[in-house]
Amino acid sequence: MPTIEDYRFGRIVIDGKAYSRDVIVYPDRVDPSWWRKEGHRLDPEDLPEVLREPPEVLIVGQGNPGLMAVPPQTRARFEQAGIEVIAEPTAQAWQTYNRLRQEKRVVAALHLTC
16 A cells, blocks of 8 residues: 655645656556546546455545535546545645555545645
């Protein structure tokens, strides 16, 4: 399970490697090429693998000030699949991920900038 070591606007360090693009942290790997069809809005289609292999918890880092929206219908779609959704500014989301990853199967989708 990857460990997030640090986050600052536009940069995150996971297991000693720095990333400057949005990432999805899966239980066994990091996907550094994540992007959404609408940059500041999360849709279920933006996370197809999460729906195929549901974790217990999906943590959404909404960017430094929390501007990336998680619409009610998106939240509902993940919850219908049995996934608890936690959406918060990325500065808090990475810490929530580190805390929960010891207890549950967690995926984190983290927007690094706005």
